[in-house]
Amino acid sequence: MVQATVTTLGFDADDTLWQNEQFFRQTEERFLELLADFGDRSALSSRLFAVEKRNIPIYGFGIKGFVLSMMETALEISDGRLDPGIIARVLTMGREMLNHPVELLPGVRETLEALADHYPLVLITKGDLFDQERKLTASGLADLFNAVEIVSDKSASTYARVFAARGDGANKGLMVGNSLRSDILPALEAGAYAMHIPHDLTWTYEHIEEPVEHPRLFVEENIQKVFEVIEKINIKSVDLRI
Amino acid sequence: MVQATVTTLGFDADDTLWQNEQFFRQTEERFLELLADFGDRSALSSRLFAVEKRNIPIYGFGIKGFVLSMMETALEISDGRLDPGIIARVLTMGREMLNHPVELLPGVRETLEALADHYPLVLITKGDLFDQERKLTASGLADLFNAVEIVSDKSASTYARVFAARGDGANKGLMVGNSLRSDILPALEAGAYAMHIPHDLTWTYEHIEEPVEHPRLFVEENIQKVFEVIEKINIKSVDLRI
Numbered sequence: 001m002v003q004a005t006v007t008t009l010g011f012d013a014d015d016t017l018w019q020n021e022q023f024f025r026q027t028e029e030r031f032l033e034l035l036a037d038f039g040d041r042s043a044l045s046s047r048l049f050a051v052e053k054r055n056i057p058i059y060g061f062g063i064k065g066f067v068l069s070m071m072e073t074a075l076e077i078s079d080g081r082l083d084p085g086i087i088a089r090v091l092t093m094g095r096e097m098l099n100h101p102v103e104l105l106p107g108v109r110e111t112l113e114a115l116a117d118h119y120p121l122v123l124i125t126k127g128d129l130f131d132q133e134r135k136l137t138a139s140g141l142a143d144l145f146n147a148v149e150i151v152s153d154k155s156a157s158t159y160a161r162v163f164a165a166r167g168d169g170a171n172k173g174l175m176v177g178n179s180l181r182s183d184i185l186p187a188l189e190a191g192a193y194a195m196h197i198p199h200d201l202t203w204t205y206e207h208i209e210e211p212v213e214h215p216r217l218f219v220e221e222n223i224q225k226v227f228e229v230i231e232k233i234n235i236k237s238v239d240l241r242i
Numbered sequence: 243m244v245q246a247t248v249t250t251l252g253f254d255a256d257d258t259l260w261q262n263e264q265f266f267r268q269t270e271e272r273f274l275e276l277l278a279d280f281g282d283r284s285a286l287s288s289r290l291f292a293v294e295k296r297n298i299p300i301y302g303f304g305i306k307g308f309v310l311s312m313m314e315t316a317l318e319i320s321d322g323r324l325d326p327g328i329i330a331r332v333l334t335m336g337r338e339m340l341n342h343p344v345e346l347l348p349g350v351r352e353t354l355e356a357l358a359d360h361y362p363l364v365l366i367t368k369g370d371l372f373d374q375e376r377k378l379t380a381s382g383l384a385d386l387f388n389a390v391e392i393v394s395d396k397s398a399s400t401y402a403r404v405f406a407a408r409g410d411g412a413n414k415g416l417m418v419g420n421s422l423r424s425d426i427l428p429a430l431e432a433g434a435y436a437m438h439i440p441h442d443l444t445w446t447y448e449h450i451e452e453p454v455e456h457p458r459l460f461v462e463e464n465i466q467k468v469f470e471v472i473e474k475i476n477i478k479s480v481d482l483r484i
Contacts, residue, residue: 058340060372064306068333071313075330082326088317091310098300129371130302130394152372 005234006193008167009115009226010159011145012177013125013132016223017112018139019103021201024066027093031070034086038077048073049204056205060152062128067094098131102138107224112144115226120146122166124175126154126182154182156189163192174233176226180208188214195220195229247476248435250409251357251468252401253387254419255367255374258465259354260381261345263443266308269335273312276328280319290315291446298447302394304370309336340373344380349466354386357468362388364408366417368396368424396424398431405434416475418468422450430456437462437471 014020032044039047052069059065070090074082115121123145125132132150136142147166151158163173170191177183178199185208187194193216218229256262274286281289294311301307312332316324357363365387367374374392378384389408393400405415412432419425420441427450429436435458460471 058337059306060370064301064310067310068306068336071329072333075326075333078326080326082329084317084320084322084324084326084329087313087324087326087329091314091317094310095300128302129392133394150371152375 005172005236006174006230007119007172008122008163008174009119010122010124010162010173010175010187010192011112012175012179012183013123013135014127015178015199015201016105016176016183016197017108017123017141018105018135021199021203023097023100024203025201027066027070027097030093031074031090034089035074035077044073044077047077051076053205060128061126063094063097063131064128066097067091070094098134102135104139104141105223107222109141111223111226112141116144120167122146122162123148124151124154124158124162125149126151154186156186159187159190159192163190174226174230176223178202179206180212181206184212184217188216192216193229193233194218195226197221197223197225247414247478248416248472249361249414250364250405250416251361252364252366252404252415252417252419252429252434253354254417254421254425255365255377256369257420257441257443258347258418258425258439259350259365259383260347260377263441263445265339265342266445267443269308269312269339272335273316273332276331277316277319286315286319289319293318295447302370303368305336305339305373306370308339309333312336340376344377346381346383347465349464351383353465353468354383358386362409364388364404365390366393366396366400366404367391368393396428398428401429401432401434405432416468416472418465420444421448422454423448426454426459430458434458435471435475436460437468439463439465439467 011017028045028048032041035044048070051073052066055065055069059068067090071087074086074090112121121144123136129150136148149162159175160170163170167173173192174195175183175187175192176195176197178197179202180196184194184196196217196219220229253259270290274283277286290312293315294308297307297311301310309332313329316328316332354363363386365378371392378390391404401417402412405412409415412434415434416437417425417429417434418437418439420439421444422438426436426438438459438461460474462471
């Protein structure tokens with residue numbers, strides 16, 4: 001008899017279960033157009049990213065912090081000559097983001113439904129509590145999860161804690177996500193298995209330059225591959241007599 | 243032998259364990275001064291509150307949403323004639339709020355330390371995840387709590403869920419807090435005991451006009467009275483042979 005190696009599955013939400021980064025990109029595009037008088041696109045975009053990054057320690061992740069960072073960028077680059085109408089537009093853009101519909105990625109619902117019969121599923125997402133709850137409700141997926149963990153940031157200790165509380169510890173957990181920085185590396189560090197599903201759009205902050213290789217890491221094109229990944233992990237464990 | 247009636251204690255954080263509303267009030271004062279050209283103080287204040295309240299369904303509770311509501315109010319009342327310097331000041335005021343030191347209310351540390359030896363303590367607070375975590379860390383109280391629940395809003399179902407997950411159900415739980423609307427009424431509705439400690443400063447949103455009377459409600463001046471409240475509840479249960 002082989003004891004199942006993976007007993008609990010963790011899923012990231014933004015850009016793993018549903019589109020997220022595209023709404024930030026669309027909003028940034030509109031913001032850069034609004035400010036076209038004050039500099040070229042790419043310089044403005046870098047400036048905005050620098051402000052966002054600087055503000056993470058006080059705002060955390062999420063749309064409201066992004067809106068405040070857009071305002072700060074606009075004020076800085078316009079040097080006191082900003083049309084207040086632009087601030088009003090930025091506020092409106094933020095409200096639109098906070099109301100955007102939730103677009104599930106292909107195969108997500110079917111895959112989670114099939115998995116939910118066999119494993120406890122845990123949603124592990126960082127960002128704004130209020131907005132993440134809204135999206136989870138709107139996604140219609142809430143009932144498929146045994147637990148939802150909305151955290152302010154994702155570190156190895158986050159995964160160790162969540163897989164201990166919601167499963168049989170990190171070494172029996174598989175984390176599925178699109179961000180190497182937030183989903184994959186810290187989950188591996190905690191001792192979990194990880195399935196990386198790269199997304200076409202990934203926020204600069206989440207980029208990792210070096211390629212990551214790890215015996216417990218699986219890189220796959222889409223969420224449906226999770227069944228094969230679980231099978232591979234279990235076969236490997238038998239081979240190795242872990 | 244009498245079985246303890248109260249087995250788990252829930253505590254609100256803002257204005258129950260540490261000062262909070264005073265930072266909002268001070269910031270609002272400065273905001274109203276900045277906008278003195280556009281109307282009288284009390285009209286502006288009412289306008290700001292109306293905007294805040296309107297925005298709760300999209301921003302939730304917390305400082306970032308408050309900052310965005312101040313900006314929206316400033317833009318509305320100035321009718322396009324706003325000095326961008328005012329927006330910059332509002333951004334700075336927001337950052338200052340997000341960095342404000344945590345001031346514990348009198349008796350909080352000693353009381354929680356004494357209770358922690360006898361009861362599981364659960365922090366139940368609503369608002370911005372990131373900012374509430376920062377304050378909890380800065381308070382030095384984190385280790386006294388068995389669990390921390392940062393929720394987007396507080397309803398009867400919140401208390402039912404938390405007291406079930408972290409204790410022996412709501413009817414064995416006592417919730418301690420300063421807000422009738424968020425801490426007391428929904429906890430009573432869930433079947434818990436409640437200890438109301440009114441704070442001098444309470445946000446208009448949290449006001450309840452009618453006086454509240456309830457057999458499971460205790461109104462006390464300070465947190466140290468929690469020991470007496472627990473005693474009263476237990477004696478009462480014996481008397482009533484509940």
